[in-house]
Amino acid sequence: MTAAAAPGAPAMPLPIEARGLTKSFGRLTAVDSLDLAVHPGEVFGFLGPNGAGKTTTIRLLLGFINPSAGTCTLFGRSGWEPGARRRVGYLPAELAIDRRYTASDVIEFFGELRGGYDRQFTRDLLDRFALDPSRPLGDLSTGNRRKVGIVQAFMHRPDLLILDEPTSGLDPLLQQEFHRLVREEASRGATVFLSSHVLPEVEALASRVAILRKGRLVTVASIAELRRRARQRIDLFTATPPPRGLFETLPGVRQVTYHDGGVQLLVEGSVDPVVKAAAGLTVERIHTPGQDLEDLFLEYYQEAAP
Amino acid sequence: MTIFRRTFRDRRRALLWWTLGLVVINVVTLVFYPTVRNSQSFDELVQQMPEPLRATFGMAGGVSLSSAPGYLWVRLFSSLLTALLVVYAIVGGASLVGGSEEDGTLELILANPISRASLAAQRVLALAALLALLVLGSALSLLLLAPPFSALDGIDGAGLAAAFAGLYTLALLHAAVAFAGGAISGRRGPGFAAATVLAAGGFLAQGLLTAADAPGWVRNLNPWHWYLHTNLLAFGPSVSAVLPALLLAVVPVAAGVASFRRRDLR
Numbered sequence: 347m348t349a350a351a352a353p354g355a356p357a358m359p360l361p362i363e364a365r366g367l368t369k370s371f372g373r374l375t376a377v378d379s380l381d382l383a384v385h386p387g388e389v390f391g392f393l394g395p396n397g398a399g400k401t402t403t404i405r406l407l408l409g410f411i412n413p414s415a416g417t418c419t420l421f422g423r424s425g426w427e428p429g430a431r432r433r434v435g436y437l438p439a440e441l442a443i444d445r446r447y448t449a450s451d452v453i454e455f456f457g458e459l460r461g462g463y464d465r466q467f468t469r470d471l472l473d474r475f476a477l478d479p480s481r482p483l484g485d486l487s488t489g490n491r492r493k494v495g496i497v498q499a500f501m502h503r504p505d506l507l508i509l510d511e512p513t514s515g516l517d518p519l520l521q522q523e524f525h526r527l528v529r530e531e532a533s534r535g536a537t538v539f540l541s542s543h544v545l546p547e548v549e550a551l552a553s554r555v556a557i558l559r560k561g562r563l564v565t566v567a568s569i570a571e572l573r574r575r576a577r578q579r580i581d582l583f584t585a586t587p588p589p590r591g592l593f594e595t596l597p598g599v600r601q602v603t604y605h606d607g608g609v610q611l612l613v614e615g616s617v618d619p620v621v622k623a624a625a626g627l628t629v630e631r632i633h634t635p636g637q638d639l640e641d642l643f644l645e646y647y648q649e650a651a652p
Numbered sequence: 653m654t655i656f657r658r659t660f661r662d663r664r665r666a667l668l669w670w671t672l673g674l675v676v677i678n679v680v681t682l683v684f685y686p687t688v689r690n691s692q693s694f695d696e697l698v699q700q701m702p703e704p705l706r707a708t709f710g711m712a713g714g715v716s717l718s719s720a721p722g723y724l725w726v727r728l729f730s731s732l733l734t735a736l737l738v739v740y741a742i743v744g745g746a747s748l749v750g751g752s753e754e755d756g757t758l759e760l761i762l763a764n765p766i767s768r769a770s771l772a773a774q775r776v777l778a779l780a781a782l783l784a785l786l787v788l789g790s791a792l793s794l795l796l797l798a799p800p801f802s803a804l805d806g807i808d809g810a811g812l813a814a815a816f817a818g819l820y821t822l823a824l825l826h827a828a829v830a831f832a833g834g835a836i837s838g839r840r841g842p843g844f845a846a847a848t849v850l851a852a853g854g855f856l857a858q859g860l861l862t863a864a865d866a867p868g869w870v871r872n873l874n875p876w877h878w879y880l881h882t883n884l885l886a887f888g889p890s891v892s893a894v895l896p897a898l899l900l901a902v903v904p905v906a907a908g909v910a911s912f913r914r915r916d917l918r
Contacts, residue, residue, distance in 0.1 A: 405759075405917070408762075408763055410917045411916040411917060412915075428764075428765040428766055428767045428770075429765060432765040436760070438759065438760055438763075441760070442755065442757045442760060443760060444662065444755075444757055446662070455654065456764055458654045459654050459655075459764035459765065459766055460764055460765060461765070498760075
């Protein structure tokens with residue numbers, strides 16, 4: 347018999363763990379009894395509409411604010427302890443750094459605070475994102491400031507990356523580059539906590555997702571599971587108006603709206619029955635509006651949650 | 653000491669301009685000294701005043717207004733020079749934590765492995781060092797520029813050192829109070845407010861209470877009295893002009909750090 351895990355041996359501390367985490371500001375409960383366990387090496391998506399409590403959760407994790415109740419830890423230690431933050435790279439939703447600093451200043455300053463950083467890797471990052479490190483942040487565009495944020499979060503190759511709305515303000519090409527970077531770091535073994543309100547980004551990167559609404563955890567599920575549960579909007583533009591009653595009774599169809607060009611459907615789960623039914627019509631164009639979380643999940647979970 | 657060095661670097665350009673400003677004040681003051689030295693009438697007027705009123709002009713103990721120690725004490729050390737140094741101290745002190753928290757720049761720095769107490773302490777030390785350099789700059793410029801105007805006659809090194817040391821500790825106390833207001837509230841405003849109340853209130857109370865010949869223990873509650881009550885240029889080093897303010901400054905710093913350590917950031 348081999349002892350894979352000796353009984354009684356202390357478990358490896360999780361990169362992120364929260365138990366009953368609660369934060370109230372006056373009468374507003376921004377985060378309510380949150381339980382989270384993020385495992386080593388996973389890319390964990392943290393989804394929710396704006397104001398759901400995502401940033402508040404991150405600020406609790408990093409020890410910027412104290413929980414009203416419950417606990418949260420980074421690698422088993424409170425984020426309030428400086429040592430717990432040594433292994434963390436943090437990209438805030440809005441980069442607030444002294445406007446007079448250049449990217450070089452930021453790298454030098456934060457590198458020193460962290461007791462060193464990967465110089466070659468940082469140089470490569472600057473190249474990769476085509477960032478001139480000698481210009482003051484105040485002179486940079488939003489996109490370029492964003493890049494400075496990315497570089498400072500990744501430069502010391504942290505074990506845990508906490509990314510808050512990482513690609514807002516980045517153009518699509520840079521978003522792709524950023525996604526590649528996240529995947530590389532994850533395959534190196536880094537854990538990634540990715541907070542976002544846009545589904546495609548989380549879908550592209552995360553393996554598991556937590557959905558937050560009004561401070562409460564609605565669900566924690568794999569992407570595949572979410573995709574199965576998610577609703578899709580399908581616009582069918584037909585040569586002649588589709589007959590009434592054709593779609594209403596199909597399994598998964600939740601809503602049918604007729605318009606001048608045809609019909610719009612809201613479908614839960616597989617769209618197969620809809621496609622098969624539509625085969626009998628002259629469909630000139632199919633339009634499926636972008637799967638934005640705000641559209642897709644918000645209404646769904648507004649109903650689902652009490 | 654990364655935060656110390658960074659704070660120092662961030663503020664050195666501003667320090668240069670402030671130093672320049674203080675040099676200009678010294679020059680303007682010195683340029684007008686010869687005209688005062690040669691006119692005795694105002695001095696006679698002052699000498700006829702009752703002692704308490706004379707004391708409000710810093711003329712107690714038989715120091716003449718037309719002498720170098722009298723002139724410089726009134727024109728520099730109990731007026732514009734002090735006011736400017738105190739303003740520098742207040743603006744700097746309120747920004748150390750309160751200002752950078754209000755700007756939002758504090759949070760990302762604290763995402764690094766540094767404790768809040770260490771960050772606050774290093775920033776306070778950096779401001780104390782900057783303030784010392786500013787005072788030193790003013791002292792050196794006075795030392796270099798005064799001789800051609802005979803404006804150091806009757807002032808020895810000890811007197812000059814005493815006056816600048818008193819000035820420094822008074823400004824430092826205001827920086828400490830401004831820091832505490834900012835560190836406790838997370839905003840600049842309360843830091844400005846607390847330290848400005850101390851500055852304006854202390855200065856006015858010193859003048860009024862001295863003129864009214866209030867009891868010594870009442871006047872001694874006021875840090876401005878510790879610094880202003882004797883002409884340090886004329887009478888030289890005084891423990892009471894330096895030590896109490898220095899010790900007292902520890903209190904708001906400790907209170908500010910203690911509150912900042914555990915509270916929520918804004």
